[in-house]
Amino acid sequence: MTTSSSHVAVIGGGICGLAAAHRLARHGVRVTLLEASDQLGGLGSFFAYQDQWVERFYHCVMPTDDDLLGLLEELGLKDSVRWRKTTMGMIVDGRRHRFNSALDLLRFTPLRLHERVRFGVVSLLLRRSGRGRDLDTLRTEDWLRGLYGRRVWEEFFAPMFGSKFGSSFGDVPALYLWQRLGRERNVATRGYPGGGYKAIIDALRSAIEGAGGTVRTSVPVHRLHSTAGGSSLTLNDGEVLAVDQVLSTVPLPVLRGLADEELAACLPRTELAYQGVVTAAFFLRRPLTGHYWTPVLRSGTGFDGVVEMSALTGPEAHGGSHLVYVMRYTDRTSRLFARDAAGIAAQWTAQLIDLFPELTPEDVEDVRVFKAPFVEPIHPLGYLAQRPPTTVDGTSLRLATTAHVYPDVTSWNSSVKLVNDVTDRLLDDLGRREVGARVP
Numbered sequence: 001m002t003t004s005s006s007h008v009a010v011i012g013g014g015i016c017g018l019a020a021a022h023r024l025a026r027h028g029v030r031v032t033l034l035e036a037s038d039q040l041g042g043l044g045s046f047f048a049y050q051d052q053w054v055e056r057f058y059h060c061v062m063p064t065d066d067d068l069l070g071l072l073e074e075l076g077l078k079d080s081v082r083w084r085k086t087t088m089g090m091i092v093d094g095r096r097h098r099f100n101s102a103l104d105l106l107r108f109t110p111l112r113l114h115e116r117v118r119f120g121v122v123s124l125l126l127r128r129s130g131r132g133r134d135l136d137t138l139r140t141e142d143w144l145r146g147l148y149g150r151r152v153w154e155e156f157f158a159p160m161f162g163s164k165f166g167s168s169f170g171d172v173p174a175l176y177l178w179q180r181l182g183r184e185r186n187v188a189t190r191g192y193p194g195g196g197y198k199a200i201i202d203a204l205r206s207a208i209e210g211a212g213g214t215v216r217t218s219v220p221v222h223r224l225h226s227t228a229g230g231s232s233l234t235l236n237d238g239e240v241l242a243v244d245q246v247l248s249t250v251p252l253p254v255l256r257g258l259a260d261e262e263l264a265a266c267l268p269r270t271e272l273a274y275q276g277v278v279t280a281a282f283f284l285r286r287p288l289t290g291h292y293w294t295p296v297l298r299s300g301t302g303f304d305g306v307v308e309m310s311a312l313t314g315p316e317a318h319g320g321s322h323l324v325y326v327m328r329y330t331d332r333t334s335r336l337f338a339r340d341a342a343g344i345a346a347q348w349t350a351q352l353i354d355l356f357p358e359l360t361p362e363d364v365e366d367v368r369v370f371k372a373p374f375v376e377p378i379h380p381l382g383y384l385a386q387r388p389p390t391t392v393d394g395t396s397l398r399l400a401t402t403a404h405v406y407p408d409v410t411s412w413n414s415s416v417k418l419v420n421d422v423t424d425r426l427l428d429d430l431g432r433r434e435v436g437a438r439v440p
Ligand SMILES: Cc1cc2nc3c(=O)[nH]c(=O)nc-3n(C[C@H](O)[C@H](O)[C@H](O)COP(=O)(O)OP(=O)(O)OC[C@H]3O[C@@H](n4cnc5c(N)ncnc54)[C@H](O)[C@@H]3O)c2cc1C
Pocket: 011, 012, 013, 014, 015, 016, 017, 034, 035, 036, 037, 040, 041, 042, 043, 044, 057, 058, 059, 060, 061, 219, 220, 221, 222, 249, 250, 251, 254, 258, 277, 279, 327, 372, 375, 400, 401, 402, 410, 411, 412, 413, 415
């Protein structure tokens, strides 16, 4: 057992790293969090727009996000979450549809009448039909094609959810969609924290530092050496930090790039592909769809979805502007990912105006483009059995990453849930839950 003065380094200051460092510090563990960029928050980080802070990537809380809501309660932020009923639209072949009720479905002309009826009935029974089945080894395409029929799969599901996984969507385990439908079962209600995600990030930083932890930004870990006896991390300017334990939250391909030869031989062999994302955040002078989420299918746009954040937050959250994100999930080696931000902004602005003729160029106040290379792990069939363990044999390294949250959907909630589990085990090993714990 490690002694009670153990020092733990946490690599990465996204929600996984912040929540982990917070939990460890609260239990009296000496913790140092190391974040490469100059900002904390990872995929939940933000940019300044006029006098507001705005998320680079749209984020919302679901009513089923119990672990995240538990953390917000600890931080005194739970009551700041503003819940709203939101709606969903759908754009197919350039035509707009509502997609919320049985009546909307009956009017959804991209599907034939008998397909709409079947769609409605099957969707009602979908969660039940998956219960007790081994959905982890069943291809999504085989599951949905069987239930909904070939055309609904090809015309609807493949383009709609496939946008997140590219051509691999049919091959990912049906368990992913099953879990996602579970998380979004109360799809109409969504939440947004008062002060945005920055308020959560700031509160976590204060809580870590208040409990004696250290938070360092602009400190990328360049090299990691780890044996059962301890770890050392090479930082900027050759600084070396020696610690007893390390918890890494960076995506597995990034971790492989940091590991020295000895550690690389111990790391999980799991070869996971990841989807990245390109988003554009538009500040508009007028509302656009009124829906929170609108998938865009076969409409000649480079993006394949629209998220109207102001439908959830109200325009007052963004200085009176209507904040609308458009996005495309894509591989980090794709041409789109390599393209310059100004080119993407110009093209997607023109396409948005084409798609919504009531929008004029003067309505577009500003547009900002953001990219992230590692967003969604693309899970192979049978991933439950291949999921990398959170401990690495022969080392003092633990892992808590988006590759570990499966079968949960990647989200702030699943990150917090994972981190609660990983830090529980680490605390047990450190003997901290019995000795010197600061938490009642
Ligand atoms: C477009 C989009 C929409 C989303 N919508 C939602 C939503 O509505 N609700 C929701 O809950 N979730 C949503 N998510 C998912 C959510 O953002 C992620 O699941 C979550 O942020 C993952 O957190 P993480 O800490 O695992 O990873 P990250 O946030 O990626 O954090 C990893 C951190 O490690 C740092 N790092 C990398 N290399 C090094 C190094 N060498 N040294 C030190 N630090 C390093 C990075 O800079 C980064 O800060 C969305 C994500 C995207 C992209």
